[in-house]
Amino acid sequence: MPRIQAPTVAEHRARQRRAILDAARALLAETGAAPTLAAAGERVGLARSSVYQYFPSAEALLEAVAADVFPTWSARVLDHVASVTDPADRVWAYVEANVTLFSGPEQALAQALRTVMDPAVLHEHSAQLHARLQEPLIDSLSLLGEPETGRMAELINATVLRASQNIEADGVAAVLGLLDRLLRPYLDARRADR
The missing domain is CATH 1.10.357 (Tetracycline Repressor; domain 2)
Structure with missing residues (x-):
């Protein structure tokens, strides 16, 4: 299980979600193409399967x-x-x-x-x-x-x-x-x- 990098699990999840959103936003602006869950996860150091915990689809x-x-x-x-x-x-x-x-x-x-x-x-x-x-x-x-x-x-x-x-x-x-x-x-x- 990954280490929690926040005082609470809820705060950790909120930070991870924010990081994924920011990564997707940056990828979208840079490439003009819809980011994949794998690409967004890679940018923040998460496996694609972990990104699915936050977003069910691209x-x-x-x-x-x-x-x-x-x-x-x-x-x-x-x-x-x-x-x-x-x-x-x-x-x-x-x-x-x-x-x-x-x-x-x-x-x-x-x-x-x-x-x-x-x-x-x-x-x-x-x-x-x-x-x-x-x-x-x-x-x-x-x-x-x-x-x-x-x-x-x-x-x-x-x-x-x-x-x-x-x-x-x-x-x-x-x-x-x-x-x-x-x-x-x-x-x-x-x-x-x-």
Whole structure:
């Protein structure tokens, strides 16, 4: 029996599960392919049979990776938005946080997940992320007096997504500059009307 490297068995299992998830996440980002249980186990020094104690299949491991990363991504955006109080600045913080997320190392992981996961399962995680992120954006737009908050939030999201599609070639500053020129007049006008 392997040695327990934690004060309790439950904590040991939690650490092992975390290590397997991190290994699968890294393999997915590095290769763009779904990691096998054997490859994830090898990365953390576990036999494939030991990995089965935590995940019954490669599909279950992939779904666990998605379930793990989507809340992390959401928290990054929400924390950045929460760091400011003015509604117009919160909308801009939302834009900045999303562009930063699109430009970061997590994009390789997001692309790989889109490639290897069942679209229905991935859509479920994406829809939850989208709904959670929409809340502070819609709230900020409402505080700015926007009469069509839902539609405007969708338009802002689509604009950020489209502007970020060439982020590797253009760079973060160029994408944010473009979005600033497009959105700043709207935000300033809404702020002035309050």
